[in-house]
Amino acid sequence: MAPREADTQALDDAITSTLTRLTEFAAFLKPSTPSPLTEPIKTPPNPLNVLRDSAMLVKAHTTKISLLAINKPFTPSAIAKVIRLLSAECLPAMMSAVQICEQESGVWSNVIAREAQARVRRVFLEMETLLQEVQAVSQGNGNARSRNSLSSTGVVWESCDALIELQKLGLGGLAVQKAEQWRDTIKDAILELEEWKEGEDPDTEGHDALLDSEDEAVEGDKGSVEDLFFAANSLPSDRLELKTLVEDSINRLRKVVLLYSALLKRRLRTFDKSCDGADEGTDERRAKVSRLDEALAGLQKVPHQVDDLAGCFYDLDEERAKVGLAKCVETALSAALTMKVDWTGNEDEFTAWRVKWKAAVDPDVKEKQAIGG
Incomplete structure (x- = not known):
């Protein structure tokens, strides 16, 4: 039996209104855009738990939607009911959780707030695609059965699993995950x-025939043309001072990698344990979160600075490379100083190791004042 026209129209209306809501929410969840929910939430719940529960509901609802869309008879009224529940319950809950993370960033940290924002936005974008597919099937413009299931359902599930993972990780676990990624970068x-x-030197067997000195097109400009062709792939053999600087940079960056490993072991992996039994709103927790945020901000900068440093080398710009290396080292030193003492404010193995590490990476860089210093 073909579905009634009124039911099909009701489904189309539900999808359209939900798509509009998703688009608006996703736009507000861009990093540079403030949350649309400006009224503070009183006595807010744990936002990570809200995200987890909402994500599990989204998975359940999208599974129902997918099954209803691919099985006969096609029942638009049943699908519309599930979509309305999705729009009324899950979307506002996720947006509220993001707002709580932002509102209580002193408790949950800036890194959690940004991560919640990004992961919820991905859920919304994937749900848009799913609902557009359902709408196409409803209007007779798509064939879900030919794909066995709606292709976007699994992607929505993956994005929801990322929110569930965020709750399992917690602040300390997310800090570890991020620091490991930055270290690997x-x-x-x-x-x-x-x-x-x-890399390959232009004088070796890999020399491009186009750069032959007898070629009239390059005669007289061979050196500059070789720089153009080979700088991106290899260090010119005649740049001895630049080679020394590259070797020094690599040596120092390896020590920066050691810092990440030490911080992971002695500070980041011990963060959650240090907060066990402490109320989420206490000044003690807020102070620890502030220290963690400060250190993570520095640890996040270093990979970008290293990327800029590499670009300076590829451009054969020795002076800029020196400045870039100094920035990398200074940022790493600042992060290390922020984590100088443990979460109880006492000196430990890392405290002593940091002094030796500082002397090895750059004894002349002046330390900046930081929490815990």
């Missing part, structure tokens, strides 16, 4: 710099 940059330093 620096490791990759070091490998690329090493390959560039040891």
Whole structure:
């Protein structure tokens, strides 16, 4: 039996209104856009729990929507009912959780607030695609059965799993995850710099025939043309001072990688345990979160600075490379100083190790004042 026209229209209305809401919310969840919910939430619940519960509901609702869309008879009234529940319950709950993270960033940290914002936005964007597919099927413009299921359902599930994972990770676990990613990015940059330093020299067998000195097109400008062709792939053999600077940079960046590993072991992996039994709104927790946020902000900067440093080398700009290296080291030193003492304010193994590390990475850089210093 074909669905009634009124039911089909009701489904189309439900999808359209939900799509409009998703688009508006996703726009507000861009990093540079403030949350649309400006009224403070009194006695807010744990936002990570709200995100987890909402994500589980979204998974359940989207599963129902998918099954109803691909199975016969097609029942628009049943699908519309699920979509209305999705729009009325899950979307506002997720937006409220994001607002709580922002409103209580002193408790949940800036890193959690940004991560919640990004992960919820992804859920909304994937749900848009799913509902557009359902709408196409409802209007007779799509064939869900030919794909066995709506292709976007699994992607929505993945985005929801990321929110569930965020609740499981907590602040300490997310800090560890992020720091490991940033450390690995620096490791990759070091490998690329090493390959560039040891790269193919234009005088070797890899020399491009187009750069033959007898070619009239390059005669008289051979040196500059070689720089243009080979600088991005290898260090010119005649740039001895630049080679020394690259080697020094690689050596220092390896020590920066060691700092990440030390902070992961001695500070980030011990954060959650240090907060056990402490009320989420206490000044003690807020002070620890502030320290963690400050350190993570520095640890996040370093990979970008390393990328800029590598660009200076590839441009064969020695002076800019020196400045870039100094920025990398200074930022790392600042993060290390922020984490100088443990979460109870006492000195420990890392405190002593940091002094030796500082002397090895750059004994002449002046330390900046930081919490815990």
